Amino acid sequence: MKNVARMALEKGMVIAEDIYNYQNKLLYPKDTVVDDAVIEKLSRHSIIVIPIKEEIDFATTHFEKVRLSPEFKSFELTYNNCMAIFRTLMRGFVENRTPVKMNSLMEIYTTISARARNGEQLLDYLYNMLPGMDDMTYAHCLNSALIAGVFGTWLNLTSTDILLLVQCAFFYDIGKLKLPQELLWKPGKLTDLEFTKLKTHTMLGFDMLKDCDVDEHVLKATLMHHERCDGTGYPSRLHSNQIDIYAKYIAIIDAYEAMTSPRTYRPSLNPFQVIANFEWDGYDKYDESILRPILSRIAGTQLGFHVLLSDGEEGEIIRINEAHLTRPILQTKDREIDLTVERSLEISAIY
16 A cells, blocks of 8 residues: 555556545545546545555465565565576586685575565565576575575574585586476476486586585485485485485475476465475375474464465464364354365465
């Protein structure tokens, strides 16, 4: 909402609050559309300033409101400026083997992170970023580093361990920068041959970093982030006790970033869809001691939000079911709904 001088009113504007005259009589209710007659009447009653709706006031979902907020626009500007620097640094390393100073990457991380009040807001902001096609791989790496700081904090890691995890996140997918864009972001299902080529990014990244001055965990996270605890991953089909702990962290961060970023074949998934996808894979693939508290925290960030259910009913999330994170308890206008009981209902949108 913004206040507009009567002389600056334009037809089609929408009044944001009830307008009263000096005798406290209602002239126009909120949501009245301004036309010549409205302007003339406001003039006769000497109304000087009128509250008018802005674009954000017409937003319906939570994420639409985030994207239209002044705070997000400031974040977006900082992010895009830092992205240009990050892209130059990583491209220089991949194409010319120009060393990347870790201090430069951490300055990028700190600068962007400082534009959000907390981790939850940072994740909201990243959810609303829309990178261009040429920047999608770089954005994936940069976003993963920012997410690593949030997840590391949620997991109560030490500041030293969080710093190392962020470094792992900056580099773990660097091998993808050696592969064609059309392979990385193909909208349809990859052929067996294409998938085999895609899987080489772990070794490509490892080979680029092995002679650089990076921590051993950065190397292992680069090589092992697609290994899975049940032995179904690649490149070596390692089992849980063989996988580096930072590679386990990065596996979850990598999957989360992919699901919460838009793709040519689908929009970003909402938090409950993300949780459902992780749970569909099961806790056999990812380290449960890491994944479960992260998913619980993601679900908890949705408390107080309004949702639209698949039957058209609306409600507010008032409690999270820890045993069924995707099916919280809601309060509607008339009743309380436990989605673990009413299994036919699904969350269609979050407000």
